[in-house]
Amino acid sequence: MTREVIYPVKVEFGDCDPARIVWFPNFFRWIDAASRHFFIECGVPPWHETEKLLGVIGTPLVDTHASFVKTASYGDTLHIHTFVPEWRTKSFVQRHIIRRDGERIMECDEVRIFAGRTETGIKALPIPEDIRRLCS
Amino acid sequence: MTREVIYPVKVEFGDCDPARIVWFPNFFRWIDAASRHFFIECGVPPWHETEKLLGVIGTPLVDTHASFVKTASYGDTLHIHTFVPEWRTKSFVQRHIIRRDGERIMECDEVRIFAGRTETGIKALPIPEDIRRLCS
């Protein structure tokens, strides 16, 4: 059993393309919101606080893999089911399953890191145990 | 005679809505790019440099008024003609005329300020004479 958080989305007219279906980059827009929403709902403090406590400034995306199963259109209400199926040493997989009335619309596996600052940029930090516990 | 700068836009499939025409918020996306492009082409240094020299951190928008004259769709190439028809004491009007082969598609008058930092936020600075000269 792992912690799952649901993020609702109402599909609007402007989210759709001339084929009358959701233009696919919009799915990634919603998934990015669902990713951040997951941590907030799990009780992880905002990144400007974790920076002071743990050195964590955010969870940049390093890899994403999505399958488009069914189309969606305006008027639809979607629900993004988000959880972390796998914690690695310095990265984790966040899975997002988008459903409409239970029916699967799209599925996406993201690999993200907990990023900390270095002198010249950012680096992947070891998974903070406190955050892992809150999100599991 | 005043300085005019042209910013080209190729309309893509994903910029259009189920009515097969440009979804109007995308016009504002392009106009914001044209606004910044105007200053660069006029020779104004990037805002992180003007901040040191003049205290100017950017040109936030305070008011915008747009008229939609004709529709556009994917495959179209548009040209945004940008200039400053009016310099006021602490704000200026930037006008953007969007054309397709000379034909007017959309017209937009923006009121923007040159913003400087205060202790608690930002404020409108008097128009810097150097910038005004470059952009006229």
Add this chain to the structure above:
Amino acid sequence: MTREVIYPVKVEFGDCDPARIVWFPNFFRWIDAASRHFFIECGVPPWHETEKLLGVIGTPLVDTHASFVKTASYGDTLHIHTFVPEWRTKSFVQRHIIRRDGERIMECDEVRIFAGRTETGIKALPIPEDIRRLCS
């Protein structure tokens, strides 16, 4: 007294720009959703039905005028208050006031038409009395 409908918006990280505030074209994205939401909440049938009943295929925007009063950022919840302050013969004004905890963030007056098809494009129809009654 006129009918007012409220559309809620949660501001997400990706809606904000490097200045950490809402990038202004996103306000128009939300206002377009609020505009359509207003008619649905007032009981107006979807446009593919009104096309058969009244010849109305939608409410294209012809003119918009917006004032940006305060900035907003991610984590904010906004509410768009939408109503029609003025019905003209062949167009109407739709007003959108965006608030955060009662405080005014942005205000926008749109001029829209009820569009019908012609042989070569669209035209503005006289305001349908049934729709006007539902929305007043």
Add this chain to the structure above:
Amino acid sequence: MTREVIYPVKVEFGDCDPARIVWFPNFFRWIDAASRHFFIECGVPPWHETEKLLGVIGTPLVDTHASFVKTASYGDTLHIHTFVPEWRTKSFVQRHIIRRDGERIMECDEVRIFAGRTETGIKALPIPEDIRRLCS
């Protein structure tokens, strides 16, 4: 040797998020444009013509896999190098490599189909030999 087409992108201020880097859904926006641009540059007629000739109404995305290698920010000019490394029976892989001055920023493999209409929706058509030849 296979046909490669390059699509240029100028990164704008509004494409970037509060971390001052490109907000990742925008990469997919540009990749979708590069995908369509590829077929046009290869000499494939627009989809409304291929529909009459071949029954092909477009190339919907069924699966996408992207790796984010380096960040990009406003002021950058990117080039998306697009080609088809693999033709399958009823689908194909379209690869997009995004570079900045030769340096790799992002890489994306898309699985797309040539879609034709059925009574109730769409289906994957066998790869049209004429299109395959133009794009190889």
